[in-house]
Structure formats: C-alpha cells, structure tokens
Amino acid sequence: MICWINPFTGLAGDMLLGALIDAGAPLDRIRAAVSATGLTGWDLTAERVTDHGLAATRVHVEVTDPYTERRAAEVIEMASRAAPGPVATLAVAALTAIAEVEGRLHDADPATVHLHELGGHDALVDIVGSAAALHALGVTDVISSPLPLGRGEVNSAHGVLPCPAPATLALLTGAAVRGCGLPGETVTPTGAALLRAVRARYGPPPPMTLGATGYGAGSRRLPDRPNLVSVTLGDPAPATANEEVVVLETNLDDVTGELLGHLITRLLDAGALDAWTTAAVMKKGRPAQVLHLLTTAHHEGRLRDMVLAETGALGIRRISATRTALPRAFETVDVDGHTIRVKHGPYAAKPEHDDLVAAAAALGLPLRAVAARALRLSRGGATVTSQEEHRAQ
Numbered sequence: 001m002i003c004w005i006n007p008f009t010g011l012a013g014d015m016l017l018g019a020l021i022d023a024g025a026p027l028d029r030i031r032a033a034v035s036a037t038g039l040t041g042w043d044l045t046a047e048r049v050t051d052h053g054l055a056a057t058r059v060h061v062e063v064t065d066p067y068t069e070r071r072a073a074e075v076i077e078m079a080s081r082a083a084p085g086p087v088a089t090l091a092v093a094a095l096t097a098i099a100e101v102e103g104r105l106h107d108a109d110p111a112t113v114h115l116h117e118l119g120g121h122d123a124l125v126d127i128v129g130s131a132a133a134l135h136a137l138g139v140t141d142v143i144s145s146p147l148p149l150g151r152g153e154v155n156s157a158h159g160v161l162p163c164p165a166p167a168t169l170a171l172l173t174g175a176a177v178r179g180c181g182l183p184g185e186t187v188t189p190t191g192a193a194l195l196r197a198v199r200a201r202y203g204p205p206p207p208m209t210l211g212a213t214g215y216g217a218g219s220r221r222l223p224d225r226p227n228l229v230s231v232t233l234g235d236p237a238p239a240t241a242n243e244e245v246v247v248l249e250t251n252l253d254d255v256t257g258e259l260l261g262h263l264i265t266r267l268l269d270a271g272a273l274d275a276w277t278t279a280a281v282m283k284k285g286r287p288a289q290v291l292h293l294l295t296t297a298h299h300e301g302r303l304r305d306m307v308l309a310e311t312g313a314l315g316i317r318r319i320s321a322t323r324t325a326l327p328r329a330f331e332t333v334d335v336d337g338h339t340i341r342v343k344h345g346p347y348a349a350k351p352e353h354d355d356l357v358a359a360a361a362a363l364g365l366p367l368r369a370v371a372a373r374a375l376r377l378s379r380g381g382a383t384v385t386s387q388e389e390h391r392a393q
C-alpha cells in the first residue's frame with residue numbers, strides 16, 4: 001500500500017497519527033501497540049475537529065505519570081517492546097535517529113543523551129502509534145510532498161530555539177523542504193524522525209489507484225488556513241506499459257575485463273537503467289565482448305559519449321525498445337538485529353542480495369538460511385519504503 005503525505009502546513013508526530021486514524025487505522029490496535037512497550041500513565045484519544053471548515057482527526061495524549069524525561073537508550077528499549085515486531089522495528093528506527101541527532105547536537109553519547117520533550121510520553125505514543133497505524137493500514141511505501149519549514153522561534157526545555165529546531169533540521173537531512181513563511185514550528189523532530197524511519201521519498205503522488213484520504217489536525221490554529229496534514233492511501237498502479245527506452249551496443253575486441261568492469265560501474269552510476277556484456281566471436285575469429293546499455297533518451301547522449309571515450313571504439317549502435325516494468329515496493333524486516341530489504345513485485349518477493357550478504361556474514365549463517373528467514377518474516381509485516389528500482393543487486 002502506498003501512503004502519500006501532503007504536509008500542507010507542516011508535520012508533527014501527532015498530526016501524522018491523527019491523519020492515519022482518519023484514513024482508517026484502528027485506535028484499539030494503536031493503543032495495544034503502545035501498551036506493549038510497558039509505558040504507563042497515558043491515554044490516547046482521537047477527537048473529530050474542524051479547522052477552517054475542514055473536518056479532521058486530532059489526537060490527544062493524556063499523561064498522568066509525572067516521569068516524562070528519559071535517556072535515549074531507555075526510550076529505545078521501550079519502543080523495542082512494541083508489538084507486533086514490524087511496529088517495534090519502525091519505532092526503534094525513528095527513536096534511534098532522534099538519539100543519534102540529539103547526541104551530535106548536544107555533544108553527548110547517543111545512548112545516554114537526555115531527551116527532554118522527545119523522551120516524553122507524547123513523543124513515544126506518537127511514534128509507536130504512527131508505526132502501528134502504518135502497519136495496520138499495510139503501508140509499504142511512503143512518499144511526501146516537500147516539507148514546509150516555518151521561521152522564528154520555539155520554546156523548548158532547552159530554552160528558546162530557532163525554527164526549524166536543530167533536531168528537526170538534522171533529522172531532515174536528505175529530505176525535500178521549502179520555506180513557507182509561516183511563523184513558528186511547522187515540522188517537529190518527531191514528524192521528521194518518522195519520515196526518516198520509513199525512508200520516505202519526496203515528490204508528487206506516484207501512479208496509484210486512489211484509496212482513503214485522512215486529515216490530521218495540529219494543536220495550533222492558524223489565522224488564514226487549516227493546520228492539517230493529509231495522508232492518501234493507494235494501491236500501486238499496475239504494470240507501467242510501453243516505457244520507451246534505448247539500447248546502445250558496441251562490439252569490443254581490444255579492451256580488458258578490468259576496463260569493462262570499471263565502465264559498467266560508471267554507466268550505472270551515471271543513470272543507465274542497466275549495463276552488461278555478452279561474449280561474441282568477431283571477424284578473424286577474435287574473441288570479443290558486446291557491451292549493451294539500457295537507457296532513456298534523456299541520458300542517452302551522455303552515456304554514449306562515456307562509452308566511446310572509455311573504450312576508444314569507433315562506433316556504437318542504437319536500438320529503440322519498449323520495456324514493461326512491473327510495480328515494486330520495498331519492505332524491511334529484521335533478522336536477528338539485521339535489516340533486510342525485501343522487494344515485492346505483483347508475483348514474487350525477493351530479499352536484497354547485498355543485505356543478505358551483510359547479515360549472513362555478521363550472523364555466521366548460510367546466505368539461503370538468512371534469505372528464507374527474511375521471506376518468512378516479510379509475509380506478515382509492513383514497514384516501509386521506496387518504490388524505486390534499487391540497483392543493490
């Protein structure tokens with residue numbers, strides 16, 4: 001399931017949780033996931049509100065336990081007890097990202113860094129709750145519009161901080177953002193950490209069959225617009241038909257295997273969809289390699305020049321082709337503490353080879369044993385990630 005997030009005025013953990021509940025995530029499963037962490041002295045309720053005339057869900061975390069500040073390791077340990085397993089994996093990823101960032105910002109050990117608001121009940125409920133909601137909705141792939149960053153200041157346990165808060169900025173490294181001119185904190189560290197944990201991609205809605213849309217309300221009221229985030233669920237569009245591609249080919253009888261290996265790596269890094277060689281016997285009985293390269297018209301010229309410059313070949317063929325690419329989604333599973341991405345197509349699922357190699361080496365297990373466990377775990381679980389073609393294998 002695809003989840004496209006539109007953070008119209010910003011994104012906080014409670015806004016995302018409210019939007020996911022509004023889109024159909026059941027509150028009892030979210031409460032059960034948080035209860036499994038062992039957190040006490042809290043309650044989670046969802047309220048129907050309207051903001052500038054738009055109906056939305058606003059969540060409230062009521063806290064009766066006065067002990068709300070914790071060290072990072074303690075919060076991560078609690079999140080690791082969330083249930084079911086994929087919820088814990090996602091929540092731990094978000095809190096580990098917060099701990100790393102806080103450690104860096106405060107020049108402290110990420111395990112023992114003291115979390116103020118971010119170690120409180122609200123943050124833990126928002127993070128575990130959002131992970132549970134994504135899992136309950138079967139979300140495997142998260143895409144977000146660029147995040148609007150506000151300006152000015154925000155009050156925190158650290159004192160007055162600039163907006164965006166330092167933790168938010170650090171957690172958003174690699175994310176698409178835009179300045180929106182709104183005063184105050186529009187994106188919070190918890191919202192940013194959740195996007196990072198799900199390995200969100202950024203951009204417009206991908207091709208999909210539209211499902212439910214949910215609206216989550218923030219705690220602030222803005223003078224001229226609703227302070228909402230929307231999440232839209234959708235099934236990946238069926239096979240992308242008739243994608244026009246170009247195949248470039250050249251016969252090479254005077255280059256080394258070393259050069260060909262180097263060239264293929266360069267071509268893939270430069271945007272080739274694929275690059276490979278086949279053995280051939282050329283005129284005068286010369287053993288040779290045919291270099292093949294799949295690309296789009298957009299990259300064609302640059303890649304053709306790269307082949308000619310690296311090999312010294314005096315010519316190259318061009319063949320127009322049509323390819324059918326099936327939709328795919330990535331899920332992550334945890335095999336004994338090692339994250340394995342599992343690629344799901346419409347007809348088959350396959351663990352990523354590089355992840356298997358790393359986990360098998362660390363665990364001292366045969367590759368196929370780790371692969372079998374990853375596939376077993378992947379059937380029930382859904383945390384997850386990028387729909388893009390990975391070139392990891």
Ligand SMILES: O=C([S-])c1cc(C(=O)S)c[n+]([C@@H]2O[C@H](COP(=O)(O)O)[C@@H](O)[C@H]2O)c1
Pocket residue numbers: 012013102105114115116117118119122123154155156157158161165166167168185188189190191
């Ligand atoms: O709790 C900590 S250590 C903390 C660090 C920082 C830094 O930027 S450093 C900022 N904050 C502020 O606390 C609240 C928490 O927001 P959530 O909605 O994400 O729980 C927010 O205003 C942060 O800017 C806390």
Ligand code: NI
Pocket residue numbers: 102106116158167
């Ligand atoms: Ni801090």
